[in-house]
Amino acid sequence: MPRLNAGWISLFIASMAAIVLLVPVVGYESFKEGTKNKSKYSMSPRSNAYGVNVSSDGLANADTNWTDASLALALFVTVDWFDPNKAGATLGFHIDYYPLNGLVAGNATISGAPSVPVRLLLQSATSNFAPNTIMPSLAVSEILDGDVNRYPFDVFTVDYLIYAFTSPSNTTYGTPLPLTVYAEGAVQGFKVDTIFQGLEDDGSGVQITFVIKRSPITKAFSVIIIIVMWLLSGGIFIAAMSVWFRERKVELPLIAISTGLLFALPNVRNSQPGIPNAAGTTSDMVGFFLEFVVGCGECDFFDRKFRDQEQAC
Structure with a gap:
């Protein structure tokens, strides 16, 4: 099992702390609004x-x-x-x-x-x-x-x-x-x-x-969803860079994950509360289009790399 270095552990702890702090702040703002x-x-x-x-x-x-x-x-x-x-x-x-x-x-x-x-x-x-x-x-x-x-x-x-x-x-x-x-x-x-x-x-x-x-909760939830989409596409991007620079072999599960991401991103995008059905909002420009383009590029890269491996065998 691969070991996690201190940097990744620190990033995980910081992310969880930010979420824990965000929940009571947003909840308090919503409570004030509801009791006004x-x-x-x-x-x-x-x-x-x-x-x-x-x-x-x-x-x-x-x-x-x-x-x-x-x-x-x-x-x-x-x-x-x-x-x-x-x-x-x-x-x-x-x-x-x-x-x-x-x-x-x-x-x-x-x-x-x-x-x-x-x-x-x-x-x-x-x-x-x-x-x-x-x-x-x-x-x-x-x-x-x-x-x-x-x-x-x-x-x-x-x-x-x-x-x-x-x-x-x-x-x-x-x-x-x-x-x-x-x-x-x-x-x-x-x-x-x-x-x-x-x-x-x-x-x-x-x-x-x-x-x-x-409402504050709607804004916070939307921002969290955008961060999640960035993390999903960022994870696949890191995997693609690892394959490219380290000359690693592309496995079929990696292709399946990157392809599944393309289908998952629209559904994750639509989970934002009250977002318009038609794409083109500010949140789409920040948290959907770029990730989708990156995901398409990663799928194409993995497909080409996998085909090259098959031809070399």
């Missing part, structure tokens, strides 16, 4: 509560025609799914509405129904709600900006605008309605962040920016 609280944004810039009269600090609001500052609307945005492999990566989420403060009148016949007409101007639709009627949730799908070819370090973003008004008729927008927005949800294999930005001084408009990245 809901994001909250209160849209009244001059107050920190749901629909508190924004004129309470003495600032003039004549330009906003603010007559019902005590009314407010809460929005719960829940991320449902995300598919980066569709044409123009698509994010699916739904919005639930809950009237607050004076928007829920004591004489409302249905719990949670608005006491006055409400109009929501969404980026993709306009919704009108009659008084004393349930405000059903709205399912939304948006196309995000991003390049999946940068896997596993691709980033996707989209801005979604929401405006709210009390609508006295179908021809006018009515009075601006302050918003309080919550966002939550998780997508397997991704890290979803939400950024809120107020658009109006009266609190009636909000821009929600979704930023979606691969």
